[in-house]
Amino acid sequence: MKKLISLNVNGIAHELAVEPRRTLLELLREDLGLTGTKKGCGIGDCGACTVLVDGVATFSCLTLAIQVNGCSVETVEGLTKDGKLSRLQQAFVDHGAIQCGYCTPGMLMTTTELLRRNQHPKEQEIRKAISGNLCRCTGYQKIVEAIQEVARSENEEI
Amino acid sequence: MILPRFDVLVPESLEEALEMLGEHADKGVRILAGGTDLLVDLRRPIIPVHVPRCDGCAKHPGGMVYSTIDCELWLSEPTAHAGGSLRNALQDSRRISPQYLISLHLLRELKGIKRLDNGSLYIGATTTIREIAHSEKVRRCWTALAEGADNLGSPLVRNRGTLGGNIANARPAADMFVPTIGLNGILKLQSLGGERLLPARDFASGPGLTVIEPLEILTAVIYPAPLSYSGSSYYKLANRKALEISTVGVSVSLTLEAPDGPITDVRVALGAVGPTPILAESAKGILLGETPDEPLFKKAAQAIRKDARPIDDHRGSAWYRSNMVQLLSERLLKIAYIRAKRNK
Numbered sequence: 001m002k003k004l005i006s007l008n009v010n011g012i013a014h015e016l017a018v019e020p021r022r023t024l025l026e027l028l029r030e031d032l033g034l035t036g037t038k039k040g041c042g043i044g045d046c047g048a049c050t051v052l053v054d055g056v057a058t059f060s061c062l063t064l065a066i067q068v069n070g071c072s073v074e075t076v077e078g079l080t081k082d083g084k085l086s087r088l089q090q091a092f093v094d095h096g097a098i099q100c101g102y103c104t105p106g107m108l109m110t111t112t113e114l115l116r117r118n119q120h121p122k123e124q125e126i127r128k129a130i131s132g133n134l135c136r137c138t139g140y141q142k143i144v145e146a147i148q149e150v151a152r153s154e155n156e157e158i
Numbered sequence: 159m160i161l162p163r164f165d166v167l168v169p170e171s172l173e174e175a176l177e178m179l180g181e182h183a184d185k186g187v188r189i190l191a192g193g194t195d196l197l198v199d200l201r202r203p204i205i206p207v208h209v210p211r212c213d214g215c216a217k218h219p220g221g222m223v224y225s226t227i228d229c230e231l232w233l234s235e236p237t238a239h240a241g242g243s244l245r246n247a248l249q250d251s252r253r254i255s256p257q258y259l260i261s262l263h264l265l266r267e268l269k270g271i272k273r274l275d276n277g278s279l280y281i282g283a284t285t286t287i288r289e290i291a292h293s294e295k296v297r298r299c300w301t302a303l304a305e306g307a308d309n310l311g312s313p314l315v316r317n318r319g320t321l322g323g324n325i326a327n328a329r330p331a332a333d334m335f336v337p338t339i340g341l342n343g344i345l346k347l348q349s350l351g352g353e354r355l356l357p358a359r360d361f362a363s364g365p366g367l368t369v370i371e372p373l374e375i376l377t378a379v380i381y382p383a384p385l386s387y388s389g390s391s392y393y394k395l396a397n398r399k400a401l402e403i404s405t406v407g408v409s410v411s412l413t414l415e416a417p418d419g420p421i422t423d424v425r426v427a428l429g430a431v432g433p434t435p436i437l438a439e440s441a442k443g444i445l446l447g448e449t450p451d452e453p454l455f456k457k458a459a460q461a462i463r464k465d466a467r468p469i470d471d472h473r474g475s476a477w478y479r480s481n482m483v484q485l486l487s488e489r490l491l492k493i494a495y496i497r498a499k500r501n502k
Contacts, residue, residue: 020259045401047314056317057313062193062318064166064197066168067263069168131312131399132311132313
């Protein structure tokens with residue numbers, strides 16, 4: 001039996017009837033059409049499906065939609081404001097931190113949380129923070145460099 | 159890998175949760191906390207069961223049945239001659255694949271870290287690993303637990319995974335369970351009839367098996383107040399620094415009478431070297447009442463090695479694990495000793 005939940009996604013309030021076994025990932029991609037969030041392994045190993053739930057980086061594949069009833073969710077679509085990439089997104093582009101791009105939405109969400117918590121993380125802190133997001137293309141170096149560029153700046157915007 | 163069909167119950171109080179547990183106990187019910195273990199387990203092909211080929215029945219060529227839904231579809235066919243095996247398969251898979259999950263996410267009383275009046279530490283079962291890793295209280299006085307939290311899974315697993323879930327799953331390598339035994343944690347198990355307190359070391363009865371009763375919920379873990387001059391440490395040995403299951407985990411807690419000894423209490427817990435975490439009893443015999451020094455720690459580590467019962471698997475051989483138990487025990491005894499000297 002479907003259950004009614006309400007949640008806020010990227011600042012927009014939604015009310016949806018969901019099947020109990022529906023994951024947050026399926027809700028975002030299939031019910032709301034927000035396909036920026038990717039499905040990778042589906043078992044919490046790769047981090048491709050990372051979104052922010054009440055500001056905390058969360059596997060959307062291992063979170064049931066019912067569990068986020070009343071929560072505020074941010075996805076990669078929410079990082080772009082008025083068609084302009086966030087500073088972090090632009091840094092990823094500038095540093096070639098994107099190759100196939102599949103891990104990128106998850107990397108961006110995890111890193112957005114890190115930079116909100118800690119404006120100037122050290123390299124080791126960056127590497128630890130993204131240790132749950134797998135990338136098979138870049139070898140992580142370019143991703144770390146992109147994040148460092150944002151971390152160095154005094155501009156508080158991420 | 160879609161999730162099997164189940165209903166999710168969302169109780170608003172612990173009492174309601176316990177009532178739901180009683181109501182659905184016979185239909186297969188599991189407690190859902192962070193979901194980082196349970197939702198993964200539910201996705202796996204659920205106990206494949208071999209159903210024999212049925213002569214004269216073209217529709218049922220025999221083969222492997224993977225899920226409750228498959229079983230129900232097959233059983234709904236009137237010509238299912240292999241019904242007996244299927245019915246058994248259905249029962250087996252129901253045990254693994256529950257019809258109901260009870261999600262504890264609304265129960266605020268199960269969340270949080272607080273110090274009780276008697277100085278002991280009370281951590282609610284659905285407190286996340288991240289909250290434990292970030293807690294200064296925990297790091298100062300129950301260091302081994304903070305070090306377990308630092309190294310569990312990945313940051314994303316720590317954000318969702320819970321203390322209660324890690325313990326209730328009772329994996330022999332569990333990074334919160336092993337230091338909980340090392341720190342003499344007491345589990346609070348609640349049922350409608352009341353609560354019982356159980357030392358964490360008595361909780362696991364095998365890999366993934368515990369002595370929890372079907373109508374009980376693990377609601378909190380209580381860690382006794384550390385005495386003066388006591389210190390603890392935990393080390394997770396694994397092939398990678400993240401997203402890894404330990405090859406060996408060792409947790410040591412040490413209490414001294416005065417900064418230079420003698421040792422008045424010691425607990426060494428070993429992970430991933432037996433069917434459950436092991437409390438190394440031989441450490442006590444060698445260390446208690448003695449003045450701590452390097453030769454003593456070396457001797458104790460040799461004895462602790464004999465308490466481990468490791469097996470060979472893809473993470474490491476039994477030989478390697480035994481060696482690492484000895485090496486890590488010696489090293490962690492020293493670290494716990496240094497910490498104990500400083501903690502007045």
